[in-house]
Amino acid sequence: MDVKAAQRLQLSAVVQPERFGRRPPFSTCRLGVSREPQSLRVFVSPMMMRRRTTALEVSSSYDNISASILESGSVHAPLDEELILKNRSQETQPYLNGRCIYLVGMMGSGKTTVGKIMSQVLGYSFCDSDALVEEEVGGNSVADIFEQHGETFFRNKETEVLHKLSLLHRLVISTGGGAVMRPINWKYMHKGVSVWLDVPVEALAQRIAAVGTNSRPLLNYEAGDPYTRAFMRLSAIFEERGEAYANANARVSLKKIAIKLSKRDVSELSPTDIAIEALEQIDNFLKGEGGGYAEC
Numbered sequence: 001m002d003v004k005a006a007q008r009l010q011l012s013a014v015v016q017p018e019r020f021g022r023r024p025p026f027s028t029c030r031l032g033v034s035r036e037p038q039s040l041r042v043f044v045s046p047m048m049m050r051r052r053t054t055a056l057e058v059s060s061s062y063d064n065i066s067a068s069i070l071e072s073g074s075v076h077a078p079l080d081e082e083l084i085l086k087n088r089s090q091e092t093q094p095y096l097n098g099r100c101i102y103l104v105g106m107m108g109s110g111k112t113t114v115g116k117i118m119s120q121v122l123g124y125s126f127c128d129s130d131a132l133v134e135e136e137v138g139g140n141s142v143a144d145i146f147e148q149h150g151e152t153f154f155r156n157k158e159t160e161v162l163h164k165l166s167l168l169h170r171l172v173i174s175t176g177g178g179a180v181m182r183p184i185n186w187k188y189m190h191k192g193v194s195v196w197l198d199v200p201v202e203a204l205a206q207r208i209a210a211v212g213t214n215s216r217p218l219l220n221y222e223a224g225d226p227y228t229r230a231f232m233r234l235s236a237i238f239e240e241r242g243e244a245y246a247n248a249n250a251r252v253s254l255k256k257i258a259i260k261l262s263k264r265d266v267s268e269l270s271p272t273d274i275a276i277e278a279l280e281q282i283d284n285f286l287k288g289e290g291g292g293y294a295e296c
């Protein structure tokens with residue numbers, strides 16, 4: 001965010017990765033809000049994360065990428081992928097002009113893992129809107145917030161967080177899967193560029209079944225084995241939300257990336273493959289702005 005705008009908005013601290021010398025792997029943000037008479041102070045403070053030591057590791061095979069890699073956040077990108085990613089981000093960056101990127105998509109679609117890679121390569125900071133809501137509610141987990149205060153309370157907090165984020169620049173934001181359902185949230189997200197990570201429900205169910213549904217209150221109701229439970233519930237949720245996700249400026253369809261890269265299945269795609277495609281779709285959108293939907 002530029003200094004004048006920050007002053008206008010009274011942003012007391014903004015993460016600027018360039019300030020740390022060499023570009024850090026990624027930095028996450030904390031939203032701080034202090035209410036003073038007549039003013040609302042919004043600030044983002046840096047939480048530097050451990051260097052991604054695997055950044056230039058050469059992986060000999062894609063075959064070991066498990067269904068849950070996007071959930072685990074473990075990333076091993078081969079050197080050629082890293083170079084493509086870097087070139088791609090260098091092309092996109094001038095068109096972005098500091099605008100935030102909002103990743104939208106279903107639970108388990110990899111918004112956080114892909115978002116961290118994108119923030120790193122763009123020199124942006126990374127924000128997870130669920131984590132910011134948790135912070136605002138005194139550190140309670142999303143599951144606890146749902147249990148203690150109900151979904152509407154969570155959704156109101158989510159909207160507040162998106163509002164505050166919409167005042168900032170140079171962030172990649174992973175949004176909660178349901179954020180797309182409120183038109184007011186779109187008003188905030190359209191301040192930046194929004195990207196839908198479109199992952200087939202079967203793949204989502206596999207990933208979520210692998211890590212469990214405890215942290216995802218909306219998936220805890222169904223009976224049956226973890227995969228079937230996740231699949232049934234996610235299918236119903238996607239039915240309700242499909243159209244809302246399509247409001248995004250760009251769509252990244254994992255099915256289409258898999259075809260393009262001649263993979264048998266979307267589970268063979270690496271988070272870096274997806275980040276590269278996301279940047280390409282953002283680029284298409286920005287170059288043709290006003291010209292409609294950029295789709296993979």
Ligand code: S3P
Nearest residue numbers: 106107108130176177178216217
């Ligand atoms: C939700 C998704 C979750 C979290 C909450 C509700 C949803 O975020 O916001 O459990 O309604 O789809 P993730 O998409 O990051 O899992």
